[in-house]
Amino acid sequence: MAFGLDDVDRLARERAASPYRAPDNRIPAVLANLTHDAYRQIRYRDEESVWHRTKLPFELQFLHPGMGYDRRIRINIVSADGVHPVPFRAEDFDYGNSGVSPEAVAGVGFAGLRVNYLVDGDGRYREVLAFHGASFFRALGRGQRHGLSARGLAADTGELSGEEFPQFTEFWIEWPRAQDHVLTIHALLDSPRMTGAYRFRLTPGETTETLVSARLHFRDGVAKLGVAPLTSMHYYGESQPRPPRAVHDHRPEVHDSDGLSIHAGDEWIWRPLTNPRRLFITAFGVNALRGFGLMQRDRSFGHYEDLDQRHDLKPSAWIEPRGDWGRGRVELVAIPTPDETNDNIVAFWVPEQAPRAGDTLSFDYSLKWQMQQQTRPPLAQVAQTRFDRSADEDDPGLRFHIDFEGPPLAALGDDAQPVAGTWIGEGGKLLDQRLQRNEVTGGWRLSLTVRRDDEARPLEMRAILREGERTLSETWAFALPPGGGR
Structure with missing residues (x-):
């Protein structure tokens, strides 16, 4: 059965023509009240992974609702004989010491999905891509540790009106062939003012690449549209004094990204990140965007001294437009954070013309998750x-x-x-x-x-x-x- 971006785009158009219907995000109290440590006890059983008993290079696992992850999604597998919804089965999860009884969460649904791959060449499947919460997703290359995230879309980030968080509500994962090392995932995005059809082509490796195609439809206007958003954490680094709470911290620096890099025309720009006292938004007007990213350039363990987080192994994320995105700006939003538990840095592309009700926009781009092989200017x-x-x-x-x-x-x-x-x-x-x-x-x-x-x-x-x-x-x-x- 042929299934592709056009099919998801048709659903997005139909949904955009109708009033927004907010999803029912109620989950049982035993899940909603989980602590972070208790939620981490809930694990998908490896032996139940989709394609586990095949010789495919990929495996799929699904993420359980709980704690703040209350937005549930629908998941489908697309094969030659059709589209097959994936049912929720509590027996596919190990609830460990979470205090959650499988009988109490029957039919609760999924909060996200994870793609595993033989990325490190040691015969073990490891996570290379995960979608978890609203439109957030993150990928990993060989030897990398979890750090910054990407998002499908941002709307009015940093505006006084408040930010809107579009959500991926449904996914379709194409069944790969044994020789395939590229996995295709489609997603439907929805929110009060917009819908969207997305296609992700995932190629894992030393640098894992996700090719993203987005088709957006607007029920209403958006004052500031953030395209290809990246979200990271910068608590403190070399470019500013330590915050008072970290004066006695043994770690010289604590951040998942240390700067914003922009390639526009023939110019390369580097903006070091800071943790401001209050919301701080800056922007770079660009006529010919060639790329931008939140980067972790500093790869010296001695500059972090953190054996648990290993900030020296956090990925950089580099965006390259495919096609002409026109005039606009790269915007950087820095939000004050009192500790390292909050992602307080957001960077995205803002088109010069804000979308209005009835508009349709398309964006295609490559998103590379890099470590040693980073995109760098041919300059000092x-x-x-x-x-x-x-x-x-x-x-x-x-x-x-x-x-x-x-x-x-x-x-x-x-x-x-x-x-x-x-x-x-x-x-x-x-x-x-x-x-x-x-x-x-x-x-x-x-x-x-x-x-x-x-x-x-x-x-x-x-x-x-x-x-x-x-x-x-x-x-x-x-x-x-x-x-x-x-």
């Missing part, structure tokens, strides 16, 4: 940003130390004299700058002393290295939040 890159301020009340200067590293700098002769192009935005003044070779790394360090006139306003700064007319580095684009961050 920002290796670190360090910030300090004088303890002397009579010294108004903020000091930034930006290390640029990479082949274009290492190849410079001993007598080379690169120059730094520096721009300080409104509300600040450059007092001093110094560019010197870093004899340890082979790169160059740019040190800036900046006076800030108004701590209540954000301060934008940019810097780039050049030699004559030749651009040597990506653009360092730092935004100091109001109040200086945490």
